Amino acid sequence: MEAGLSKPEAALVAKIFFDKMADTLANGDRVEVRGFCSFFVKKHRAYTGRNPKTGKKVKIKSKKLPFFKFGSELKKRVDA
Template identity: 45%
Template structure:
């Protein structure tokens, strides 16, 4: 689901809200999550999952075009771990 599809789904569920209000809500939620992660804070949405930052150590990589070895510096990546309820719901849907 894309961001625009999410907005469209919310508009269908809540026809009393205007498009600009739904856009503001979605953007505020995403911005809040992004800001928290940038500040090295964990974001937990009970029943859905948790967003956190993981550190990747420096390593020697390979340029896929030339095959040449390159030094890849340490970096931080966003990580999402599903919550118990979401995990159960996904597995239940796959078994049906």
């Protein structure tokens, strides 16, 4: 399926899409592309880790990380 867009136009559409998606995730909201995938943010608590070089204990701050979960239609297409 062709949309009739030039490469620069398609690049602009992709940039707008990914910028909006990043802004949505930064606000803590979920992004879902039906049948393809969903993106969401997981919050991790602070914990004590170790520096692998020195073995010294290090405090790791709490953080939020983006996660990707593929949809059932994508699974089926890849497995076919």
